[in-house]
Amino acid sequence: MVERYWEALKGVKDPEIPVLNIVEMGMVLSVEAEGERVRVRFRPTFSGCPALRLIRQEMEKALREAGAQEVEVVEAKTPWSTEDMTQEAKAKLLGYGVAPPMPLSMAEANPPCPRCGSLQVELKNPFGATLCKMLFQCAACGEVFEAFKTV
Amino acid sequence: MLDPYLKEALVARLTAWADDEVVLAQRLSEWVGHAPILEEDIAIANLAQDELGHAKVWLELRQELDGSDPDHLVFFRDPLEYQNAVLVELPKGDWAFTMVRQYLFDAYENLWLKEAAQSAYPPLAEAAGRILKEEKFHLRHSSLWLERLGQGTEESHRRAQEALDTLFPYVRQLFQLLPTDEALVEAGILPDLRALEAPYLEEVEARLERVGLRPPQGGYVPKSRQEHTEYLWSLLAEMQSVARWDPEAKAW
Numbered sequence: 001m002v003e004r005y006w007e008a009l010k011g012v013k014d015p016e017i018p019v020l021n022i023v024e025m026g027m028v029l030s031v032e033a034e035g036e037r038v039r040v041r042f043r044p045t046f047s048g049c050p051a052l053r054l055i056r057q058e059m060e061k062a063l064r065e066a067g068a069q070e071v072e073v074v075e076a077k078t079p080w081s082t083e084d085m086t087q088e089a090k091a092k093l094l095g096y097g098v099a100p101p102m103p104l105s106m107a108e109a110n111p112p113c114p115r116c117g118s119l120q121v122e123l124k125n126p127f128g129a130t131l132c133k134m135l136f137q138c139a140a141c142g143e144v145f146e147a148f149k150t151v
Numbered sequence: 152m153l154d155p156y157l158k159e160a161l162v163a164r165l166t167a168w169a170d171d172e173v174v175l176a177q178r179l180s181e182w183v184g185h186a187p188i189l190e191e192d193i194a195i196a197n198l199a200q201d202e203l204g205h206a207k208v209w210l211e212l213r214q215e216l217d218g219s220d221p222d223h224l225v226f227f228r229d230p231l232e233y234q235n236a237v238l239v240e241l242p243k244g245d246w247a248f249t250m251v252r253q254y255l256f257d258a259y260e261n262l263w264l265k266e267a268a269q270s271a272y273p274p275l276a277e278a279a280g281r282i283l284k285e286e287k288f289h290l291r292h293s294s295l296w297l298e299r300l301g302q303g304t305e306e307s308h309r310r311a312q313e314a315l316d317t318l319f320p321y322v323r324q325l326f327q328l329l330p331t332d333e334a335l336v337e338a339g340i341l342p343d344l345r346a347l348e349a350p351y352l353e354e355v356e357a358r359l360e361r362v363g364l365r366p367p368q369g370g371y372v373p374k375s376r377q378e379h380t381e382y383l384w385s386l387l388a389e390m391q392s393v394a395r396w397d398p399e400a401k402a403w
Contacts (some may be wrong), residue, residue: 047281048204077274079281126292127194131201134189134288151284 005031005038008066012058015051016130019096022055027083029076036069044149046131082150083130098133099147107150113138113146153272157338158216161329163234164341165213165225167329167376170235172206173225174383175256177390178243182207189245194292198253201285208278215274227396230383234376240383246316247310248318249301255322258355260286266325266342275340294358301362312364320370322355323348329341 010023016058022028022042040059044052060071066085082101088098099111110121118140125135126149133146153161179199186192210221222385238256243249264286268277300311326348335341356366394400 006328008401046201046204046285047208048200048285050200071386078275079277079284080270081284125190126288126295127197131197131285149288 002031002033004066004103005033005063005068007039008062009040009059011062012055014045014119016049016132017093017096017098019092020089024057024086024089024092026080026086027055029078033068036067037072038063038068038070039072039074041074041076043078043080044110045080046065082148093148097145099136099145101148101150105151110136111147113141113143114147116141117144153216153340156331157334157340158328160335161275161340162213162219163329163331165216167207167234168226169206169209169213169221170233170340171239171256172180172202172209173390174233174235174386175239176200176202176206177386178239178241179249179253181243193327195249198289198292200354201289205282205285208282212278213276222394226293226391227398230379232389233379233383233387235379235383236321236324236371236376237378237380238318238324240386241318241321242379242382244314245310248314250293250296250300251311251314252318253289254297255318255355256325257286257290257293258358259322259325259351261290262347262354263342263344263379264349265402267294267358271339278396292322297358297364298362301359301364308363315359316367318373319367322351324376326351327375 006028009028010021012022014020014022014025016043020095024044027042028043029043032039037130040063041094042055042059044055056073063071071118081104083104085101093100094114097114099114102109102111108124110119110123111118113121114138116138118138120139121136122139124137124144128135128146132149136147137144176199179195179202182195183192183199186195196383206225210219210224213219213224216220238252241248241252261283264279268283270276270277270279297311300307302308326344328344331346332341336343360365376377
């Protein structure tokens with residue numbers, strides 16, 4: 001039963017990075033079901049994330065469509081980290097043209113260019129089009145690209 | 152569970168932090184659509200959004216303690232009830248003024264949040280740890296600007312130095328304790344902000360000097376967080392106008 005709800009949550013995309021769902025992002029901490037009552041604990045990625053309300057709505061909708069009658073979505077305070085993203089999620093990001101987050105121990109290092117793989121990249125701005133990304137330019141191929149912040 | 156006195160003290164402290172963030176977020180958002188280049192317009196919108204998110208974190212911690220409504224606190228308190236430091240309410244000025252202020256504030260946040268992440272009050276420790284991750288990017292951004300402005304052209308240097316002359320004394324207010332803070336420090340809930348002033352000055356002065364800027368001596372330091380300039384009035388009037396115009400609205 002719980003499996004079904006997990007599957008349903010995999011249908012909820014991160015509205016700012018629509019190739020990723022909230023489960024592979026590591027945002028869902030637990031799903032508990034008692035009959036048709038479902039309780040989900042989740043944590044936001046960045047504290048100022050404007051998509052939070054939308055994500056909550058989408059979660060509720062997905063769970064109801066999977067058969068839940070009562071849905072409770074609890075926001076956990078546990079800090080989220082990019083270490084909680086699955087390898088698949090990181091691979092999807094790369095395919096999407098966004099440099100995936102680095103391992104936490106290399107948080108200060110620049111990511112390789114997602115287009116040509118060169119390490120000759122320059123930070124243009126620690127902020128990008130969304131809170132979770134920053135802006136780089138590759139000196140080898142000239143590509144301007146976004147990188148997911150390592151947090 | 153916290154005893155009633157500590158609880159009240161923590162409510163006051165969380166409010167002071169939240170007010171710093173709300174007021175600074177509003178000042179930053181004034182640049183949206185007006186920043187010198189597109190990338191910076193985007194960056195400053197991000198910064199404003201982050202600071203507002205941090206205010207939300209602090210006010211939700213307060214809500215857990217006293218049941219207060221974060222939106223109500225932000226939009227329906229008058230200027231005299233705001234507990235922000237003067238540093239964040241000063242008008243945005245030119246780009247140099249905004250970036251020098253941001254650097255001074257970011258360096259302070261990075262320092263005290265690191266300490267607060269060890270707080271004996273677990274919800275505060277967790278929140279500080281989370282916010283610190285984001286503040287590291289703020290500091291990276293404003294440090295780069297400090298360097299560009301300080302070592303850029305004669306004009307950028309002059310503007311950065313003028314901004315620093317005005318702003319620097321106000322920074323010291325950030326390290327003052329509220330009357331009720333002492334108990335929190337003793338209980339290990341709050342880092343002793345007074346003890347952070349010296350390491351802060353050491354780090355910041357070294358960086359300023361590296362980029363050719365000279366921290367001024369002396370200057371007026373506000374005595375308490377009840378003290379405000381006239382600028383807070385117009386800032387809040389604008390920020391609160393929509394909420395006050397239709398207080399019953401469920402969404403704007």
